[in-house]
Amino acid sequence: MRGDRVIYFKGRMLIKITCLIIGLFFLCLLSKTKCYAKEEENSFSSSLYAQSAVLMDGSSGRVLYEKNGQEFLPNASTTKILTCILALEHAQLSDVVEVSSYAASMPDVQLHIREGERYYMRDLLYSLMLESHNDVAVAIAEYISGSQEEFSKLMNLKAEEIGCKNTMFLTPNGLDATQNVNSHGTTAEDLALIMRYCIRISPRREDFLQITQTPEYSFTNIEGTRNFYCRNHNAFLQMMEGAISGKTGFTGKAGYCYVGALEREGKCYIVALLACGWPGNKNYKWSDCRKLMEYGLKNYQVFSLDELETSYINELTATVENGKRDEIGEAATIPLVRKKGAISQILIKEEEKATVQIIRNKLEAPVEKNQEAGVLIYYINNEKWMEESLVCKENVGKIDYKWCLKRIMTKILN
Numbered sequence: 080m081r082g083d084r085v086i087y088f089k090g091r092m093l094i095k096i097t098c099l100i101i102g103l104f105f106l107c108l109l110s111k112t113k114c115y116a117k118e119e120e121n122s123f124s125s126s127l128y129a130q131s132a133v134l135m136d137g138s139s140g141r142v143l144y145e146k147n148g149q150e151f152l153p154n155a156s157t158t159k160i161l162t163c164i165l166a167l168e169h170a171q172l173s174d175v176v177e178v179s180s181y182a183a184s185m186p187d188v189q190l191h192i193r194e195g196e197r198y199y200m201r202d203l204l205y206s207l208m209l210e211s212h213n214d215v216a217v218a219i220a221e222y223i224s225g226s227q228e229e230f231s232k233l234m235n236l237k238a239e240e241i242g243c244k245n246t247m248f249l250t251p252n253g254l255d256a257t258q259n260v261n262s263h264g265t266t267a268e269d270l271a272l273i274m275r276y277c278i279r280i281s282p283r284r285e286d287f288l289q290i291t292q293t294p295e296y297s298f299t300n301i302e303g304t305r306n307f308y309c310r311n312h313n314a315f316l317q318m319m320e321g322a323i324s325g326k327t328g329f330t331g332k333a334g335y336c337y338v339g340a341l342e343r344e345g346k347c348y349i350v351a352l353l354a355c356g357w358p359g360n361k362n363y364k365w366s367d368c369r370k371l372m373e374y375g376l377k378n379y380q381v382f383s384l385d386e387l388e389t390s391y392i393n394e395l396t397a398t399v400e401n402g403k404r405d406e407i408g409e410a411a412t413i414p415l416v417r418k419k420g421a422i423s424q425i426l427i428k429e430e431e432k433a434t435v436q437i438i439r440n441k442l443e444a445p446v447e448k449n450q451e452a453g454v455l456i457y458y459i460n461n462e463k464w465m466e467e468s469l470v471c472k473e474n475v476g477k478i479d480y481k482w483c484l485k486r487i488m489t490k491i492l493n
Contacts, residue, residue, distance in 0.1 A: 127370065128363035130334075130354035133267040134371045136379070136426040137275050137340060137347030140242070141464065143375055143426060148268040151245050152353040155328030155336045156211045157270055158253030158263070160277050161234055162219060163208055163290065167283035169223045169233075172201035175301060176222045178214075185214040185252065190307065192218060192300075202298035202307075208290050208326065209309040216252035227251060241276045243269035255332040264333075270351040274338045278324055279347070291324040292316065315339045315368055327364070331357075337364040341372050346426060348375045379426035382433055384457075395437065395469070397452050402444035402475040403482055411444065414472040415452050421467055427459060434458045437469070444477035 124146045131152055134144040142148060180194040190212040192198070200222070206215045220230035227250060234248040246265040249256040256263040265273075277287045294316075296309045313325040315337070325339030334354045341348050350371045356363035395415045402411025427433060439453040446452075453469040476482070 123374070127367050128355050128360065129267075129352040129367050131267040131352070132355075132367060132371065133271045133349075133351045134375050135268075135271040135275065135349040135351070137279055137342070137349045139422045139425040139465075140272060140275055141425055142268060142271075143348075143379060144371065145268065149245060149266050150353075151247075151264050151266055153255055153262065153264045153330060153333035154253060154270055154353055155255075155330045155333040156213075156253045157326050157328040157336045157338045157351075158248055158251070158265075159207055159211060159216060159328075160287075160326050160338065161237065161248065161273050162216050162230075162251040163204055164277045164281050164283065164287055165230075165233060165237060166200065166204060166207075166219050166223060167286050168281065170200050172199070172204070172286070174200040174222070176200055176203055176218050178218050179221055181227075182214050182217040182221060185217055186254070188212055189214045196305075197301040199298075199301065202296075204290055205293065205296040205298070205309055206307065209293065209296060209311045211252075211312065211327065213252040213254060216250075220251035238265075238269065238273065242272050245269060246273075253328055253330070253333075255330050265353075267351040267353050270338050270353070271349045274324070274340055274349050274351065278340050278349075288324055291326070313339070314365060318365060318369060319372060335361060335364050337368060339368055343376065345381050346376070346379065348372055375426070378428055380429065381424050382427045383424050384421075384433075384435075385423060397439045397442055397471075399446050399475045400441075400443045401478050402442075402446065403478055411475055413442070413446060413452075413475050415439075415469045416472050417455065418449075418468040418470050422465075425459075431460055434461075439469075442471075442475075444475050446471050446475040448472065448474050 127146055129146065131147040131150045132145065133142055133148040135142055176198050178192045178194055178196045183192055183194045188211050190206050190210070192214050203215045203219055206212045207219065217227055220227050224230035224233055230251055231249050234251070235246065238246040238248065243265065246269045247261050247263065249258050249261065249263040253263065278284055281287065291313070294311050297307065299306050312327055315325050316322045319341060321341045321343035323340050323342050325337065328336035334357045336353050336355060338351045350368045352364050352367050355367055396412040397415055399411040399413050404411045425433065436456040436458070437453065438456065440451065442452060448471055450471045451468055452471050455467045455469060456463060457465045
């Protein structure tokens, strides 16, 4: 018996030791995998010229890759994407813009508009986005808000609405500027968010895309006394299949900057680059942009949030206290749906796992359709990524004496 116990004890110890060794092996393997992934990411970052860079999923706004993505830097003429979308949202293309002496005094790059001349807003927007004319940007700003200063307030309000966390725009053209303690600039992440708004969310996104995709454009002032020709300087449009928009920028302080977008294989990517070289290195931004776009296309796949939520959303309900239903004593339940305009897909890597958590609000009748009813919390690899609102799909009235009496009479008569 004693020998059996010794054998049994040794066997258990052997199993424990074996399990410990296997556990340590997999722990080391996981640690090495993480180290390799980190080394690979560091190597990729060091291969980029930009001081600050972001690759964003244009569909969801998720940052897929960043190098100093939250660093505040001057961003030069990439500012003009916000100027353009605000002009589209606050004016008509047929509006007539008269040039002030202040607008005409802006430094290069200029269209060389003159005080008192008049132009259609449509023509000025092509000048703004294709050739990046600084005088045109101020003329547009003054038309919409009365002054450059008031327009900059509108820009910053819009940036905040879009979700920018560290953006301060002082000029509509992106020229280096300082006011009190503030400097003109943004972050690569915020700049990518602004581009996402311009191409995916704004009600004038189609106009924005049409303007920024145009190879060349000719126009005159309203009097027809001067002729102008503009050529698109966004070379990225011809560099990669699926390139749909972009804007370059340069000042002595900002260096070369760029923000661009690409759509391919049902995916949308946005790249934002700040401080990507200085004179002599004009093509660094194209190299970085291509590298980041190719990285995104290779490593990320489309994942449908509808798929993830099927087991929840199709049968997702919430109880409504004191809510009217077919029978007295029945619990009043109501279907819940995602808020209109919710994100339908995200880009994730093969090894990433997406999950969702549902939190319901306590509902008490009366309840109205589209009333906030809870949130969906999305996680990627167990890290919280985003919250999305759930709303009531229909109205639910409150139980009252009249309703109870009607239900009792129906029971008696039937």
